[in-house]
Amino acid sequence: MADPKSLYQEVILDHNRKPRNYGALAQASHKAEGHNPLCGDHLSVALNLEGENIAAIAFQGESCAICKASASMMTASVKGKTRQDAETLIQEFRDMATGQIDVGRQAHHLGRLTVFSGVHDLPTRVKCAILPWHTLHAALHSVADISTESENDPMHAPIGDA
Amino acid sequence: MSASQNALKPRSGLAFDVERIRADFPILKLRPEGKPLVYLDNAASSQMPQQVIDRLVRYQTSQHANIHRAVHTLSEIATAEYEEARRKLARFINAREEREVIFTSGTTEAINLVMHGFGRKFIGAGDEIILTTLEHHSNIVPWQMLAEETGARIRVVPINDAGELLLDEFEKLFNERTSLVGVTQVSNALGSVNPVKQMIAFARARGVPVLVDGAQAAPHMKVDVQDLDCDFYAFSGHKLCGPTGIGVLYGKAALLELMRPFKGGGDMILSVTFEKTTYNVIPQKFEAGTPPIAAAIGLGAAVDYLSAIGMGAIAAHERDLLDYATVQLQRMPGVRIIGTAANKAAVVSFTLDGVHPHDVGTLLNQDGVAVRTGHHCAQPVMQRFKVPATSRASFAFYNTMAEVDALAAGIRNVQKVFC
Numbered sequence: 001m002a003d004p005k006s007l008y009q010e011v012i013l014d015h016n017r018k019p020r021n022y023g024a025l026a027q028a029s030h031k032a033e034g035h036n037p038l039c040g041d042h043l044s045v046a047l048n049l050e051g052e053n054i055a056a057i058a059f060q061g062e063s064c065a066i067c068k069a070s071a072s073m074m075t076a077s078v079k080g081k082t083r084q085d086a087e088t089l090i091q092e093f094r095d096m097a098t099g100q101i102d103v104g105r106q107a108h109h110l111g112r113l114t115v116f117s118g119v120h121d122l123p124t125r126v127k128c129a130i131l132p133w134h135t136l137h138a139a140l141h142s143v144a145d146i147s148t149e150s151e152n153d154p155m156h157a158p159i160g161d162a
Numbered sequence: 163m164s165a166s167q168n169a170l171k172p173r174s175g176l177a178f179d180v181e182r183i184r185a186d187f188p189i190l191k192l193r194p195e196g197k198p199l200v201y202l203d204n205a206a207s208s209q210m211p212q213q214v215i216d217r218l219v220r221y222q223t224s225q226h227a228n229i230h231r232a233v234h235t236l237s238e239i240a241t242a243e244y245e246e247a248r249r250k251l252a253r254f255i256n257a258r259e260e261r262e263v264i265f266t267s268g269t270t271e272a273i274n275l276v277m278h279g280f281g282r283k284f285i286g287a288g289d290e291i292i293l294t295t296l297e298h299h300s301n302i303v304p305w306q307m308l309a310e311e312t313g314a315r316i317r318v319v320p321i322n323d324a325g326e327l328l329l330d331e332f333e334k335l336f337n338e339r340t341s342l343v344g345v346t347q348v349s350n351a352l353g354s355v356n357p358v359k360q361m362i363a364f365a366r367a368r369g370v371p372v373l374v375d376g377a378q379a380a381p382h383m384k385v386d387v388q389d390l391d392c393d394f395y396a397f398s399g400h401k402l403c404g405p406t407g408i409g410v411l412y413g414k415a416a417l418l419e420l421m422r423p424f425k426g427g428g429d430m431i432l433s434v435t436f437e438k439t440t441y442n443v444i445p446q447k448f449e450a451g452t453p454p455i456a457a458a459i460g461l462g463a464a465v466d467y468l469s470a471i472g473m474g475a476i477a478a479h480e481r482d483l484l485d486y487a488t489v490q491l492q493r494m495p496g497v498r499i500i501g502t503a504a505n506k507a508a509v510v511s512f513t514l515d516g517v518h519p520h521d522v523g524t525l526l527n528q529d530g531v532a533v534r535t536g537h538h539c540a541q542p543v544m545q546r547f548k549v550p551a552t553s554r555a556s557f558a559f560y561n562t563m564a565e566v567d568a569l570a571a572g573i574r575n576v577q578k579v580f581c
Binding site: 041042063066122124 | 517518519521525535537544550580
């Protein structure tokens with residue numbers, strides 16, 4: 001197993017301490033709730049689409065550091081991007097977290113989000129990192145409620161017995 | 163040895179040679195993260211001594227066949243060993259008769275057996291089942307299923323801020339509709355030891371049977387079901403240094419005889435025609451199909467092992483571990499111990515300010531320290547303390563004071579990462 005300290009890097013700890021885009025949006029065109037019943041992580045993602053652009057995005061909730069930092073960096077990454085850009089990042093982030101792509105060798109658009117690549121070595125924590133992205137996906141598709149354990153989760157996929 | 167360790171003179175004294183005991187457990191020699199394993203997740207599952215491993219190997223290499231069926235030698239040996247295991251378990255909990263010991267797959271199945279066999283026969287619409295806030299989900303969900311099916315009602319005994327049951331509230335819940343009490347002897351999430359003997363006496367004086375969930379008690383203290391006078395007592399093998407897939411339901415013979423079978427199949431019948439089936443006597447009535455023979459025999463060896471050490475000596479050593487761990491964690495800033503009952507088993511559930519339990523668990527694991535993090539299948543307890551989850555260190559008799567120090571050092575490392 002990789003050194004978990006490689007996951008708990010300063011950038012992740014910083015986003016956990018001072019999450020960006022944290023709070024509610026006064027007016028949201030799309031929103032969703034994400035919940036991991038196994039650990040109690042819970043967050044909501046709200047965004048405003050202007051045309052195809054994500055003009056504003058915010059999240060809030062109760063979660064572990066990995067989940068909160070992932071949510072914070074996610075909102076910073078997709079703000080101002082198109083819906084399609086966001087979907088690409090969602091897919092790439094999930095592939096990175098589940099070990100489907102090697103970010104050191106394969107092309108991607110993840111940028112600083114690669115600090116989460118180490119989570120792939122911690123099977124029980126993969127869902128913590130992915131939950132915000134599942135929730136963003138659900139928000140973009142206006143699915144009101146998602147759970148990492150629900151068949152209704154549009155991103156439900158085998159990612160280990162986390 | 164630290165100063166505080168000197169201040170806490172082990173009551174168990176020199177007679178308890180923990181290093182010698184540790185030598186019996188091969189898994190404790192592992193170094194999963196390049197550091198010595200500090201296994202503090204015993205409330206989830208305990209480890210197995212070589213004596214039990216050897217017994218399983220001996221059974222599989224020289225004694226295995228199906229039981230209660232054939233007349234050949236191996237079947238007779240396997241049957242005799244399986245029934246000998248039942249005798250050992252009966253002695254371990256001081257059951258009046260061996261037939262009062264039913265082998266199940268674990269505590270969960272034992273409770274489900276009572277729900278199906280007793281509950282569905284004797285508990286109807288409007289009847290009330292008393293449970294407590296401290297129950298594991300496995301002693302909540304089966305009763306909710308029954309309530310949904312029959313229209314019975316569940317009443318819940320509250321706890322105070324220390325995690326102790328409020329006995330006067332318990333007593334107030336009784337009325338003429340009370341049909342069963344389900345209570346855990348030791349809380350898995352907090353370690354609180356409940357005054358079950360007193361509760362049983364109160365219930366039985368009103369003709370109400372009591373089911374005790376002993377999953378967290380049987381591994382840590384002497385259990386005497388006759389002294390408790392409980393009607394049912396359920397526990398698991400794998401928390402008792404035995405294999406997974408085996409557990410026990412103790413029930414008073416008269417009650418078991420009145421109950422419906424739980425599962426249908428072979429071994430639980432006397433005769434079968436398509437018109438009518440006659441059920442076997444207890445305990446076979448409740449043991450349909452081929453049971454986990456090896457696991458039962460392994461559990462028999464496990465209780466032999468524990469009895470040789472002595473449940474009193476085990477309890478005393480674990481009391482020392484609990485006292486030391488409590489003192490160590492209490493004086494650490496930012497650590498909040500959840501569950502401070504006056505009478506506790508060796509479980510320390512805690513939260514760290516500003517750090518989610520899952521982050522605590524991942525970082526402690528880096529130091530080789532295995533704890534459980536989450537809601538411990540006891541969400542009502544978490545809700546009562548308004549925490550989503552806790553980290554839980556749960557001790558066994560093979561843990562040491564040095565491992566408590568390793569836990570404390572690990573927590574300080576977590577705090578350094580998050581400071």
